[in-house]
Amino acid sequence: MKMLRKFAVGAAGCAGILALSAASLWELDRAFPPPLPAELTVSTEVQDRDGQLLRAFATPDGYWRLETRLDQVDKQFVDMLVTYEDKRFWDHEGVDVLALARAAGQFATSGHIVSGGSTLSMQLARLIEPRESRSLGSKI
Known part of the structure; x- marks a missing residue:
């Protein structure tokens, strides 16, 4: 019984440290976003x-940015875009945890990507700063 209690206390401590670390990294990321051109x-x-x-005329890198x-x-176009691409756009701050969980669950049960969890903000960030990898880390 003592061993089980020690394990539970240790697991709770590790979970607390992990949660505190994640919250700290989240706040640091918000406080110091990556540099973007002026x-x-x-x-x-x-x-x-x-x-x-x-x-x-297209930009020097070949894009049309008006x-x-x-x-x-x-x-009506904005409403349609938000409805189709990111239903909870007005309810989150750029990361839709429910959409990510749904996409992860679909991937886990089917073994392949069924739907994405990207928000409009994530899609814009990917267009502005492309990454070669399509991982959860590059998504967030």
């Missing part, structure tokens, strides 16, 4: 004297 390179635009777009504010995008 301004992402956007496409060069040629406009007429009234500000109407005449022509745009600067757009949320109020310039059709609300």
